[in-house]
Amino acid sequence: MNNINILWVDDEIDLLKPHILFLEKKNYKVTTCQSGTEAIEALDDKNFDIVFLDENMPGLTGLETLNEIKERRDSLPVVMITKSEEEYIMEEAIGNKIADYLIKPVNPNQILLSLKKNLDNxxxxxxxxxxxxxxxxxxxxxxxxxxxxxxxxxxxxxxxxxxxxxxxxxxxxxxxxxxxxxxxxxxxxxxxxxxxxxxxxxDSNNEAPIMSHTLFKERVVPELSKSKPTLLIVIDNLRYDQWKVFEPIINNYYKKEKEDPFFSILPTATQYARNAIFSGLMPSDMERLFPKYWKNDTDDGGKNLFEAEFLESQMKRLGLTNLTHEYHKITNIKSGKKLVDNFKSLKNNDLTVVVYNFVDMLSHAKTEMEVVRELAANDKAYRSLALSWFKNSPLLEIIHQAQILGFKLILTTDHGTINVKSPSRVIGDRETSLNLRYKTGRSLTYESKDVMVAKDPKVIHLPSINMSSTFIFAKSDLFFAYQNNYNHYVSYYRNTYQHGGISLEEMIIPFVVFNPK
Incomplete structure (x- = not known):
């Protein structure tokens, strides 16, 4: 503690001798001044760790001295001490980023507590x-x-x-x-x-959690009404820990009413899980009932091009034709800003759905771009990067506008993602799917201990590419690596964020309902 230097500024500093002796006995070093001008000079000559500043002094007032200190050393903690409890003084001091605010007379323990809060916190x-x-x-x-x-x-x-x-x-x-x-x-x-x-x-005889294909019916529909518009935001690939660091930002605009995590279906991949949310169906049922909308892994073309159509059909099936709704997919900053600019036009909808595709792009960029690999080297950094994006994104502007217009807000995702660390060897033919956390195809060779196998995909309502197709799902932090060019493959994909398999991070995901503040 003997390295802590305190500057105490008070025109009646002699009356504070007992306080100063108390601090010096605890090995703090205290320099005293009797005016704001003296304090500024002392700061120019020496480095201090904290300043105790009287508000009511002749010459430069405490607030004027505070402004001078902050111009010179913005990060230096300043504790304002005053006899006055006038609100404008408090507001002015707080606006100038004071570290603490004490009302005279102060006792030595108050001073000590303020020091510990600010320097030893x-x-x-x-x-x-x-x-x-x-x-x-x-x-x-x-x-x-x-x-x-x-x-x-x-x-x-x-x-x-x-x-x-x-x-x-x-x-x-x-x-x-x-x-x-x-x-x-x-x-x-x-x-x-x-x-x-x-x-x-x-199996209808067993209790199951809310999953992707039952989410809309069981969780979203009960929140819908004609008396208040609802904004449903699906942030692609949002992990539960990322949601938890987003939460304090959203709390500035919204009050959380409920938080009910649910389970993504397998594979924990966008074409399966997100299509299941919007259709209210499992993938094999989508393939059977909507063959023109559904594409399997080995089919050419986009796999999530018909979410609006799936949503439309589900709302009809659930008898919600009296509710007006719109669907928007945001895949770049330009389309995000366009939605911000036009958001007021959505207030007459009963339900507005926004799919926001940034976090998924971030995880893919980590695989492909060296700079993003460094910025998101681990889960802590990945959270931080996602939070930085969210704070500065059109999505936050959309949420703010929704609050102003009185929308109920529902925030969720389709699946999470996991940082993969360990390779698991797999062999398949040319028709085998490419995902690193699950594979589907025939004649798959794999390490049994590393995977969950669905030899008959129909049992878990997944489509079969051919009669002998199998699904395998990687567990924990494993990723599939082919025998050919194995070492290059492993070094390229190790410590990247992938999804499709079985992990807490991929399967247990947020569903949160808010009302505007």
């Missing part, structure tokens, strides 16, 4: 967070050994994400590594759980 928070996680670690480990239902998996995953974000800024790398190993263990166990239970979810 990160260490204290880090120590407390680490201690709390150490206690929670044992409980999570016990839960992990006993978890046996989809509700319990959702709760466990939410806990892991909470601690991942809490530990994000602490300096204890060991704790972060422990959490990472706990996440890995959770994904191994989750893979086993899905392998054992996923097939049962399509």
């Amino acid at each position: 990160s260490r204290l928070v880090s120590e407390k967070t680490t201690s709390n996680y150490q206690q929670e670690f044992r409980k999570i480990a016990m839960d992990l050994s006993m978890v046996n239902s989809y509700e319990e998996w959702v709760n466990l995953y939410q806990k892991l994400i909470y601690w991942e974000i809490q530990l994000e800024d602490i300096e204890d790398a060991g704790m972060v590594e422990i959490l990472e190993s706990q996440k890995n263990e959770a994904n191994i166990q989750f893979g086993k759980y899905i392998e054992k239970n996923y097939f049962k979810w399509f």
